[in-house]
Amino acid sequence: MTRPLTFAIPKGRILDEALPLLSRAGIEPEAEFHDKKSRALRFATNRPDVSIIRVRAFDVATFVAHGAAQIGIVGSDVVEEFSYSELYAPVDLNIGHCRLSVAEPTGLADEDQAAMSHVRVATKYPHLTRRYYEARGLQAECVKLNGAMELAPSLGLSRRIVDLVSSGATLKANGLVETDVIMQISARLIVNRAAYKMRSAELSPLVEAFRAAVGVKDAA
Ligand code: PRP
Numbered sequence: 001m002t003r004p005l006t007f008a009i010p011k012g013r014i015l016d017e018a019l020p021l022l023s024r025a026g027i028e029p030e031a032e033f034h035d036k037k038s039r040a041l042r043f044a045t046n047r048p049d050v051s052i053i054r055v056r057a058f059d060v061a062t063f064v065a066h067g068a069a070q071i072g073i074v075g076s077d078v079v080e081e082f083s084y085s086e087l088y089a090p091v092d093l094n095i096g097h098c099r100l101s102v103a104e105p106t107g108l109a110d111e112d113q114a115a116m117s118h119v120r121v122a123t124k125y126p127h128l129t130r131r132y133y134e135a136r137g138l139q140a141e142c143v144k145l146n147g148a149m150e151l152a153p154s155l156g157l158s159r160r161i162v163d164l165v166s167s168g169a170t171l172k173a174n175g176l177v178e179t180d181v182i183m184q185i186s187a188r189l190i191v192n193r194a195a196y197k198m199r200s201a202e203l204s205p206l207v208e209a210f211r212a213a214v215g216v217k218d219a220a
Contacts, residue, residue, distance in 0.1 A: 005050050005202055006042075008064055008072030010057040013166075014187050017095035018073050024213035025206070027052075049202060058124075061087060061190065070195040071203060077164065077185045081125050088196055089188040091210050096187035098166040100128060103176040105153045108160075122152035123162040132162070132182050150174035 007027070009018060022029070028046040032038050033054070043052045053069060057078050063069040065084035077100050079089050102121075118139045123129045126142035133140035145152065149163040150170055164185070165171060165178055189210045196203050 002049075002199070002202075004048065005071060005199070005206070006063075006069040007045075007050055007052050008060040008069040008074075009052055009054050010060050010072075010074055011054055012057065014057070014073065014075065014096040015054075018093070018187065021073075021093060021095065021210065021213050025209040050206075058082075064190050064192050067192045067195055070192050070199060071206060072190050073187055074190055075185050076188050077125065077128070077183070079188055079190065080183065081127050083127070086193050088191045088193045090191060090207050091189040091214060093187045093189055093210065094214050096185070098164050098185050100125065100162065100182040100185060101165045101178045102132070102160060102162055102180045102182065103150075103165070103171050103178050104160045105175055106177050119160060120158040121160045121162055122149050122158040124149065125162055128182060129162045150176060 009015065026047070027050055029052050030044045032040055033043040033052065041053055041055070043054070045052055053063065055063060057074055060069075060072040060074040061078045061082050061084060064072040065082065065086045067086070073093065075096055076089070079087060116138060118141065119133060120141045120143065121129050121133075122143045122145050124144070124146055126144055129142050130140045143152065143158050149161040151174070152158045152161055153176065154174065161176070162182065168178065171178060189207065191203055191207065
């Protein structure tokens with residue numbers, strides 16, 4: 001028998017919205033998946049041909065790009081940051097809506113931005129950040145953080161941050177203002193391109209099930 005498909009699901013906020021979609025697409029994780037105390041990382045589902053792994057969002061893209069998982073759910077921020085050629089993102093899942101934004105301490109906007117050629121930015125998204133500033137003729141020196149970017153300005157690590165914003169509460173609580181939106185984000189179904197060709201009999205119906213679950217005919 002072929003090995004079950006491995007479906008990579010991100011931990012964190014998307015998970016709560018992703019579970020009803022998975023269910024509508026016909027996939028129900030085993031009970032242990034919902035047990036917060038469980039240290040297991042790989043889970044069976046109601047379908048013998050599909051197992052689930054639960055990993056960090058950035059790692060969903062890495063597992064799927066390398067073919068270690070064949071299919072996954074991840075934000076379009078992560079898809080864009082990596083721009084792996086092996087990732088195919090056929091369905092916009094219309095969940096996990098947020099934006100990638102530039103933020104800075106209140107009042108910083110007064111400095112002479114026209115005279116600047118270089119900015120220092122704390123972010124989990126160095127590629128998207130450099131691309132954004134390059135388009136504005138500025139060189140961005142990115143300080144890579146994996147979370148809590150909002151601390152960077154008050155501790156002198158960088159004046160600006162580029163991070164995800166949803167309600168804006170985290171920025172506000174840390175004395176920061178959003179100065180520009182780099183991109184709007186939603187979660188995508190991603191598939192490994194090689195697997196999609198070689199295991200299309202299994203993966204195509206799954207992709208179609210997600211399209212139907214989201215209620216869209218076609219999303220590129
Ligand atoms: C994200 C993001 C911000 C926050 C924004 O972090 O990095 O810190 O949410 O949300 P808000 O605008 O509604 O306040 P998350 O809580 O997902 O955790 P993380 O730092 O582990 O990514």
